[in-house]
Amino acid sequence: MKNKLLLIFISLIFIIVFILFYKGLQNTNIYTPETKISNKIPSFKGDLFYSDETINSSNFFNSDKFYLLNVWSSWCVPCRKEHTFLMNFKESKKIEVVGINYKDKKINAENFLIELGNPYKKIIFDQEGIIAIEWGAYGVPETFLIKDKVIIKRYIGPLDEKTAKEIKSIIK
């Protein structure tokens, strides 16, 4: 009798383990950091691309506009593809496009912008990649939609039709 009880108990445990594994299979294992503790913009100091002046995060973003912060580099292939979408936002009055040039050489970055156009009102030159980490990014390209010094949306990977549409509808 005692043996049968033990058997049922152990079988139950294994059934639970089976269900947990089964559910685990359904999950993707590519990590996208959806869960962040706060979505306020980070405080940072950085050098501007064209002028070498140092700016502070507190006076970089004004409260009334939307900002589109894009992390990019000249050596990043998907950045080329998403660049047209960024150019589309250049003329918009509702949103200002700013860039973080990630681990790049100034010459190559400038050539990139000459070739594909410059949508960025301002560019931060992040040669060592540490400002990107302040933002919680870990690669290129990544894009952040900001309002009121808060990150509303984050896009990992290049922008495309769908995400560009989404941004457009948010800033209306």
Added chain:
Amino acid sequence: MLYSSIGYYALILGLGISLILVYFSIKNFQNSSTLNTRILSFTFLQFFLVVISFACLIISFVLSDFSNETVFNNSHTTKPLFYKIAGTWGNHEGSLLLWLLVLTLFILIFFLKTKNQPLKYKLLTLIFQQIIIIGFFLFLIQTSNPFNFIFPTPEEGMGLNPILQDPALAIHPPILYLGYVGSSIIFSSALAATYLNLVSKVWASHIKKWIIASWVFLTLGILLGSIWAYYELGWGGFWFWDPVENVSLMPWLALTTLLHCIIVLEKKQVLTSWVIILSISTFTLSMCGTFLVRSGILNSVHTFANDPERGLFILVFLFSLIFISLFIFFFFHKSSPNNSNSFFWLSKETSIIINNWFMMYFLSVVLIGTIYPIFLEVLSSQKISVGPPFYHKLIIPFLIPFLMAMAIGPKLKWIKSNIVDKFYLVLFFAISIVLSFLIVKKFSTNLLINTILVSSALYLFFITLRDFFIRKYSNISQNIAHFGFSLLILSILLNNLFSSEIITNLKVGETFTSSKTKIVFKSINQKQEKNYKSIIANFSIENINQKIEDLSPELRIYNQPNIVTSEADIKTTLLSDKFIVINIVQNQDYFNVRYQVKPFMLWIWISVIVISFGGLLSFFKKEHEK
């Protein structure tokens, strides 16, 4: 194309033979008292068919037959021949064929080598093994066919990851599988013995050789994997508590525990239930590991396929095996009567039980650390990482009493013992502590914990060494194996304490100077090899004794697939390894240089070989010499 067809139909036939074998075995089980010789012939035929299938896959790789999807995905015409062949088992489908090869080989050898065992036992072992084999045939044919056709035939293959083109990695899977998959025989025979109530001293003597063989291969297989990681992956480490590594370690822990228990069971009819549980668990852990690695549920440097359909199949298969085992254990196992269970608290039996106690603890740490994040994510959607800090914190404190027990345990006699050699036990204890204090004080922080750790390892080291020299051991293979283990722990500890590293950015011609080392980046050579472009950086490193070493790490830019790998240059001596690796820094004209000095690396590998050698000695010991 022809070979793919032959290979595929060989598999189908092999599956058919499984069914035939099960049928004949059941009939033979019920009817006759002598073995139906057709069974032996069919077992051989099944093995032969799997060999043919495997050979066909190898030939397809060698001929670069890209009409075969597996070859297309994993090979390339410019790959050197040796790696074309090794590429056969370096992918998901091919490695499963290797599984089948070992499964069928082991049951064949089992049949050939167990003439004296009861017939029903042999037949039942065959039946259980065939259940596993059928599962793998189905898995292969349904979800992971190595002989899929693609049409039209591509001109060129997708190439194999260059990190996998390494000699150690080429033989790592076959050796590992001989141990890992070989534990299937232990599983099947334990179930058979349980059903027939044959778990006894006789059975223990017989199964012991299988356990040792499986254990030796598994130990060597893990060693090869670590050696590959150290030499090839370029980060100078050899064990990272990565899920795939853990997955090979868990069966090893269970198997080592089983090995110790079977020594007891050989002498007395005790611990029978526990031996059965361990036998089942070892192979179950192997299967569980296969599931974790191939289903895409884990995130790791070297997971194979990421296909949930395959994962589901293995999951169902694994739990079917578990439930069959549970069923047989609970309904057919009769525990031995209690009167033979008596032994004194100070005896060899007790020390083996203590071994079991600690080993199961270590096993639970590794198992929980590997699986818990999966469960947590399912239950709460929170993702955590479990890495070296977790395992070190939980394992290292327990290593200390474990090492001491390893030193004293073998000296105890069966049933009841008093401690002889008391003088030496105490003397060595004192020497170990003093010596380790001197060593640790010179080089490290964390004085207390490191001293205690090093001294317990030294203690085992001295005791086993002395026992070896004065031949005061009951069992030379166990003495050597324990000595090897002490050497392993010592090497790892000393390596950890004394390793040092410099990371810097250098351009060609620049020099880095510190108080103890001078690194000169002399020059760069560029060369075009068969399937990659090679950039070799020449360094000369001067240490405090004015001794100069020349090291030349390499960067390889492959064309197919398009990646860059970093090949470290490692100078190995008995005393230490000098390890240097360079990396490109994106868009800059300097390189990131990492130079490490790692003492005693070679001893880590040597000690594992010593451990395996101990096991090997035990395997070849004749029955009457014991």
Added chain:
Amino acid sequence: MKIFKLFFVIYLISSFNHLEASNDDVKSKITKNLRCLVCQGQSVYDSDSQFAISMKVLIDKKLEEGFTEIQIYDFFRERYGEWILYDPKLNKNTYVMWLLPILIFLIGGAIIIRNLILKKN
């Protein structure tokens, strides 16, 4: 015989001097505890990817600014979540993970002692 062994070992120890390169303990400890997010299962310490190199530069900066080890972990945890740390924090989600092995150890010990004492009686 033993005296010779002792002298040999002491000689070995004193010959370690020329083996060292330079060291930075806290930084190594921190980088070993952080996961490289673009790699598949490597720490920032072990990885030479672009992300890892940037992380190391940033950690150097933070250490210079006077951040403690815990503060640096918090910094990264804020930006990347618990996933980036290899040492799982002991909170309500993980205490089971940390305690379960210990529990198993104690249960094992209890079973053994019970069996041994039972035999003695």
